[in-house]
Amino acid sequence: MLDRGRSNPINHQMVLDLANAIKDLETDKEVGGVIITGKPGFFSSGIDLMEAYDYNEEQVKQFWTDFLALPQALASFKKPLVAAISGHSPAGGCVIALCCDYRVMAEGQFIIGLNEIPVGIIVPDSIFNLYSFWLGQNKAYQYIMEGKLLTVAEALRDGLIDDMVTQEELMASAEKKIRAYMQMNRVTWSTSKLNLRKELIGKLNADQTENLTIMLKQWWAPATRKGLEMMIENLKAKSAKS
């Protein structure tokens, strides 16, 4: 379960914790499958921009390096991995969900999608490949290029999520699915999973150095910094009200 503050924003520590947890769960023989969930209202609000804004050059570099490595680790997880999306799931929150085998989302006024571009963050091809695996290239392209956030109903219609249930049914629904996966022979299921993801994982594992260099340069561009400042002001204002 993602558990960091009200909205589960992803900071560097959380990236490392998640990567470590998934490594442990993979080797733990007691664990047959894993459900990732958040809190009612928020699966994860994505990257913690308030914290990341204050990272220095070295910290930002390390943060993005580790964040881009996270989909590799999650997408290559050998056991069944189901996302029980308990609320909002933009940007980085959506990326985590995309790595899972199956996505069930709670009904409600929630949004999900990759809205990096309006925030000023460059989308690497690895993330596009992950998005288009589920959405197809057409919708993945159009949605990323306009920074679209989808409602739960839109996400279901477009195949970004596989099922929509009430908040109360969310965990039961995720468990039902993971049990169905676990009923299959584990070697057959797990080997087939990695076969089906072979091309995708290959793309996620491709060298990200060039992408990183460009992303970092753009991160420190005055326009991006200004955009982030405005967003953070907004978040603080919202946070003060709620």
Place this chain on the structure above:
Amino acid sequence: MLDRGRSNPINHQMVLDLANAIKDLETDKEVGGVIITGKPGFFSSGIDLMEAYDYNEEQVKQFWTDFLALPQALASFKKPLVAAISGHSPAGGCVIALCCDYRVMAEGQFIIGLNEIPVGIIVPDSIFNLYSFWLGQNKAYQYIMEGKLLTVAEALRDGLIDDMVTQEELMASAEKKIRAYMQMNRVTWSTSKLNLRKELIGKLNADQTENLTIMLKQWWAPATRKGLEMMIENLKAKSAKS
């Protein structure tokens, strides 16, 4: 026409016969295009598990080697190739249909799809690429990982088949389509076909040694043998009733 017993199960001999037939039909100048069909009720029930269960180590290895080579041969066939799916078409039956240019299926309480995983058989990436060519990666992934068998209506909705007609209209419908293809200039049509399948054929032709090693190991695993025994008992019981 597939013709082996009531349900056209695929044994080693049938794989070899089909591969040879397709080679002969390709060079036969009298042949403009080919329709593959089965019997009313069964297109093909897939791999003949009863026979394959009794293959020895060398026979199983040769069988799987030749079976994995079949999609390469069928998918690279230069002339129009249409599947007239006359009935049930799970697993191996579905694979044969997937190699064709066009699939028309008879209405009825039939099923079609790749249900290898519940049977304990590993799905290689080549078969996933073939499935996702028609279904898209999302549905291909979800359906394989849960071993889903689709109704005829579902197959039509998802693009797994291109048309659904009555059993009586089946051959006429397949012939109509193949004649439309044959009206085009043969060189233009055939060269374009191979162009459009270039990436797919490249993936089907990729070395399968690693896949085979893992599949064979899993074939002989006690859990798989036990699963096959139970399936065969079921098939025998059904067969005795009918």
Place this chain on the structure above:
Amino acid sequence: MLDRGRSNPINHQMVLDLANAIKDLETDKEVGGVIITGKPGFFSSGIDLMEAYDYNEEQVKQFWTDFLALPQALASFKKPLVAAISGHSPAGGCVIALCCDYRVMAEGQFIIGLNEIPVGIIVPDSIFNLYSFWLGQNKAYQYIMEGKLLTVAEALRDGLIDDMVTQEELMASAEKKIRAYMQMNRVTWSTSKLNLRKELIGKLNADQTENLTIMLKQWWAPATRKGLEMMIENLKAKSAKS
């Protein structure tokens, strides 16, 4: 704006002009984005078969070489590129539209699609990759192999176009979209665009020598020449009437 005769047929000069224009627009700092449009009734009728029929061997070779290089140039354009499809858009007209980020089309009895095969022209894999980027592989394959031309409503349903508006609203709609793209940070948007198209552009840039050799051989085949003659007769008869 495409402007050549009544129906904007594409001859060699137009290919060169378009390639040059796009190069100039890319470096022109006053230009934030580009809309490609045609005339009411015709976006572009595709390759100018009447003129191309009369090209000699060297001219045909040069024409096809430059025409196959056009999608590379258009698809790699760094700025927002929107197609305002003002009317018919078969074959080459459709190819130009496919390179854009977004396609809006005028309502009306217009057709759009890749109908090369019935005309006797071989479709290279690069064009299939472009088509299937938007349509998915299933529809792209079926439509190309039967030479299907889509109505505007069908094109919208299948994602070949992104919006359908009246002829009067066409330019305003294209401008609205391009302004939305231009509101984003230019470096972020443009870098992301090229990231998302990385694989597609790689395929478009692949060496076309082998394709060209086969296409040219088929261009000069008596059957193709005869087909072109019949088409040209038809076009002249139509043209005389209108």
